[in-house]
Amino acid sequence: MSFSAPKLCVADVSMTFRTPTGSFHALAPVTLSIPQGRFVSLIGPSGCGKSTIFNIIAGLLEPSGGRVLIDGVDATGTIGRVGYMLQKDLLLPWRTVLDNTILGMEIQHVPLRAARERALPLLHRYGLAGFEYLYPNALSGGMRQRAALLRTLLFDTDVILLDEPFGALDAQTKLKMQEWLMQLWSDFSKTVLFVTHDVEEAIYLSDEVHVMGTRPGRIIASIPVPLARPRVRGSTLSPDFLVIKERCLELLHLDPTASEPVNEAA
Amino acid sequence: MSVQDTPTVGAMARLERAQPKPEAARPAAVRRLPVQKDWPTWALIAAQIGILVGALSLWEIGARTGWIDAFFWSQPSAIADTMKIFFTTGDAWTDISFTFRSTIFGFLIGTTAGSLLGLSFWWSRNYAAIVQPYVICLESIPKLALAPLIILVFGIGLVSKVAVATALTLVVSTLTAYAGVKALDADSEKLFYSLGATRLQVFRKLVIPFCLPWIISVLRVNIGLALTGAIVGEFIASQHGLGRTILYAGQTYDIALVWVAVLVLSTLAMVMYAAVSWLESTLRKGVRQ
Known part of the structure; x- marks a missing residue:
């Protein structure tokens, strides 16, 4: 396709679920276009179809309409094209941390030895040194999330979907993990689509924030975040940041069908 | 303490x-x-x-x-004398070996086949829905009531005892492995498929290791059931075995021999139970769950 084709393109994707009582319109036609190497967030109330979009992009759900394009090529309904990290870490309790992180490579038939050799230095560099041969039940929540994220990265796809990866962590760990994720993202130059409930997290991490509404799930606004990188914690207090934050909160509250208060924790 | x-x-x-x-x-x-x-x-x-x-x-x-x-x-002194005779000039080792073999083969075949059958229900929901009622039917049949039929079909040799022991253990293993399959987290499957896994890969790398603790948990139950099956098979028709010795001794009013065979049988059961318990804990350590 053309040189300027976006890395990931979600074109008019809609979703209607059939239920025993009729049909449920989960997603109005949604269009997203994400250039290579961008960090983009989706925020919105529960039930706005964020996870549905992710499942469709990952090929785990066939959309009722529209297409998913990766590098301009139709990838609708095909699996194994993007790295997908679900809310739960889903580490396998019978595998060591190291063997959990190489799961993606193993499934792609990379020889075990080569996969482990690739994974080990990354585990060391990204804060899991000394944990490689432990089993997941010996790890804290933050460490488990790190292992799950490295598993997603080591799957070696250009596009990575992160579904509220830090949702279950305490505030302090969450901040640390955000810095850690920024480090990973700039080292690996992946294209990231990130779902969160936390407005500040979304703005702090992203190049662009898409605000979603419910019934049916749709994108109600796309807000670019022009803050310079690398960002520091202090930038969350800068006037530019606060303007964007206020705009996002306003949009989330304007949505009359918002079913849940939005997490505004600072 | x-x-x-x-x-x-x-x-x-x-x-x-x-x-x-x-x-x-x-x-x-x-x-x-x-x-x-x-x-x-x-x-x-x-x-x-x-x-x-x-x-x-x-x-x-x-x-x-x-x-x-x-x-x-009978009385303890007579039982002790009979015990000596049973082990020196009697058939002790033939009988022990016969019962032991029937139990172990039945245990192995029933546990393996049952576990595989239970795991196979993961492959297709339709297949599981069709076969499941039959498995439940099979569970509700008192398998020992079928023993005379099994003896008729398989003869009075070792094979029929193995068959009775298998019938008892198979259903337990099937249902337990199937319980494991049903407890599988849908999100874990999603993770595997998002990584581009084939169904065979999901089965080998997720379903089997996930269900292993379930499969292991019935080993001790199954060794007991297999022994029961072997003994009942011998009661009905057999030329060897501790069960056959008990039946024969009872019919000829050789009460001391009944006691001897029961004692030997209990010892055999304890040894096998201990061995399987050890196997179970070793496997558990290997599986880490």
């Missing part, structure tokens, strides 16, 4: 002595935590042996004085 407890008990006793005595005036008012003192291990073992020796002595004396009818109940 007992060594650790002793000083505490001593301290309590000292406390009691240190208390002044005015409570004597109101006897019902003060209550203390009842303290149970643990006996040392040698005392416990001595008591256990004492009970055994006492019971055997009573039995022997009762039989000799005519208080217990030795014709129906």
Whole structure:
């Protein structure tokens, strides 16, 4: 396709679920276009179809309409094209941390030895040194999330979907993990689509924030975040940041069908 | 245990002595935590042996004085003599080996086939929905009631005993493995598919390791069931085996031999149970769950 084709393109994707009582319109036609190497967030109330979009992009759900394009090529309904990290870490309790992180490579038939050799230095560099041969039940929540994220990265796809990866962590760990994720993202130059409930997290991490509404799930606004990188914690207090934050909160509250208060924790 | 407890008990006793005595005036008012003192291990073992020796002595004396009818109940001295004969000039080792083989083969075949059958339900929901009622039917049939039929079909040799033992263990393993399959987290499957896994890969790398703890958990139950199956098979028709010896001895009023065979059978059962328990804990360590 053309040189300027976006890395990931979600074109008019809609979703209607059939239920025993009729049909449920989960997603109005949604269009997203994400250039290579961008960090983009989706925020919105529960039930706005964020996870549905992710499942469709990952090929785990066939959309009722529209297409998913990766590098301009139709990838609708095909699996194994993007790295997908679900809310739960889903580490396998019978595998060591190291063997959990190489799961993606193993499934792609990379020889075990080569996969482990690739994974080990990354585990060391990204804060899991000394944990490689432990089993997941010996790890804290933050460490488990790190292992799950490295598993997603080591799957070696250009596009990575992160579904509220830090949702279950305490505030302090969450901040640390955000810095850690920024480090990973700039080292690996992946294209990231990130779902969160936390407005500040979304703005702090992203190049662009898409605000979603419910019934049916749709994108109600796309807000670019022009803050310079690398960002520091202090930038969350800068006037530019606060303007964007206020705009996002306003949009989330304007949505009359918002079913849940939005997490505004600072 | 007992060594650790002793000083505490001593301290309590000292406390009691240190208390002044005015409570004597109101006897019902003060209550203390009842303290149970643990006996040392040698005392416990001595008591256990004492009970055994006492019971055997009573039995022997009762039989000799005519208080217990030795014709129906036999007596320890006669049982000991029969035991000697059974192991020196009798068929002890043939019988033990026969029962042992029937049990182990039945256990292995039933557990393996049952586990595979249970796991296979993961492959297709339609297939599971069709086959499941039959499995439940099979579970509700008292398998031992089918034993005469199994003997007719498979003959009076080893194969029929293995078949009865298999019938008993297979269903348990099937249902347990299937319970494991049903407990599988849908999100874990999603993770595998998002990584581009094939169904075979999901089965090998997720379903089997996930269900292993379930499969392992029935090993001890199954060894007991397999032994029951083997013995019942021998009761119905057999030329060898401890079950056959018990039946034969009972029919010929050789009560001492009944006791001997039952004792040997219990020992065999305990040995196999211990071996499977060891296997189970070893496998558990390997599986880490």
